[in-house]
Amino acid sequence: MSKLEQTLSIVKPDAVERNLTENIKTIFLKNNLIVKESKKIHLSKEEAAEFYKVHQSKPFYDALCSYLSSGPIMVMILEGENAVSLNRKLMGATDPKNADENTIRKLYGISIDKNSVHGSDSLDNAKREIDFFFRN
Ligand code: CDP
Numbered sequence: 001m002s003k004l005e006q007t008l009s010i011v012k013p014d015a016v017e018r019n020l021t022e023n024i025k026t027i028f029l030k031n032n033l034i035v036k037e038s039k040k041i042h043l044s045k046e047e048a049a050e051f052y053k054v055h056q057s058k059p060f061y062d063a064l065c066s067y068l069s070s071g072p073i074m075v076m077i078l079e080g081e082n083a084v085s086l087n088r089k090l091m092g093a094t095d096p097k098n099a100d101e102n103t104i105r106k107l108y109g110i111s112i113d114k115n116s117v118h119g120s121d122s123l124d125n126a127k128r129e130i131d132f133f134f135r136n
């Protein structure tokens with residue numbers, strides 16, 4: 001069953017730095033995800049830590065927060081049918097080495113930490129993440 005959803009996408013610092021934002025947006029648009037709102041921001045480490053707090057017990061948490069706050073990011077609200085799972089499919093696996101052909105992470109990811117994009121993993125997290133960036 002298809003449902004109209006919104007999800008949050010982040011173009012991470014490695015991809016913004018390499019000017020990949022437009023290429024990534026084009027992949028979304030070609031796959032019927034429209035960009036409803038977007039902004040380029042540079043998070044502090046504290047803000048990154050708040051955003052990624054679901055991962056606070058993980059060994060990579062500190063490096064992840066340092067990385068996300070290391071440079072500008074582009075945050076986007078994507079909208080479309082089944083936007084949450086469609087975006088995850090277009091992103092590919094967390095580790096670019098394991099990502100399917102033609103996914104964003106396969107095309108552009110450098111490593112498991114510099115994997116170019118973030119995408120909400122559930123509808124509930126999409127709502128929380130959209131609120132985090134756009135509703136305060
Ligand atoms: O981003 P995704 O939802 O695919 O993966 P996650 O398991 O929610 O992890 C969040 C982010 O942490 C990933 O996108 C990676 O950049 C990073 N990570 C890492 O640096 N090392 C790991 N072993 C796992 C994740």
Ligand code: MG
Binds near residue numbers: 119
């Ligand atoms: Mg995740």
